[in-house]
Amino acid sequence: MEDLIQLASNYSLSGLMDYSAEGEKSSLGFMELLNMQDFGPSFLDILQVPSEPFVQTQTPTVFQESSEVVNIPNDSSISSESCGGPNDEQNKEVLYGEGEEEQKAKKQLKPNKKRLREPRFAFMTRSEVDHLEDGYRWRKYGQKTVKNSPFPRSYYRCTTASCNVKKRVERSYHDPSTVVTTYEGQHTHPSPVIARPNPAVALASDPAFFSGGATAFSRPAQTPISYYNYSTAANYPSTLLRDIGLLQDIMPSSIIRKEE
């Protein structure tokens, strides 16, 4: 477990972004990248979660992806994950339209023109269920086996018409209790979720929620990270997402570590 390989220097603009739980910010970086800010109060805003409780909590491991795809040897669970900063202009490009038009556009792509991806963000969560509830409705459109992994990878698409967001879910074969969720694209609509009771309050009184405490991926010894432990799919997903947004601003530097 201690044999961690730092890959940051090997993969520029890419990284498994993990964050310390310190400082206080109110950014919604992650959700902003999912284009939530233009639709009035999102389900996160409705919840009005105070930032204070989060600086005391455990944090998920967050990947930030770009259009580039790199291979991280010996870890198929994250092998195609790569990272690019918010300033990566390529990440902001939208190549395709919607629905049938999108399909036509794909087929009409010039062979020598590199296909660009939407910005992608991934995070790891300790969970018994693969598909975590996140406030949006998803339709599964594919499942594939992953090389060197006994666990299949599932592909989901937002069911809202004209919304092109995709989601990829797979289990880490290094730690089967960990689910790697990858979002691609930006929602073009508000979350259809119904507001829930303030999760921060619920968190504080729900010891089961914090019982995870994994260390499969970790920051340097002085700032170990751990994971949320979702015992069910319905456990406060909005909290996790908001935390990702908070932590993204707290720890902008990219540190990639690979579990051995």
Add this chain to the structure above:
DNA sequence: CGTGTTTGACCTGCGC
């Protein structure tokens, strides 16, 4: 009947 899942086939990018 509407919605979502399953799954084999197909497409695409990339490395050799």
Add this chain to the structure above:
DNA sequence: GCGCAGGTCAAACACG
């Protein structure tokens, strides 16, 4: 060019 792996399509199917 070829093979591999990731990603997507779409028909068939399941379910409420």
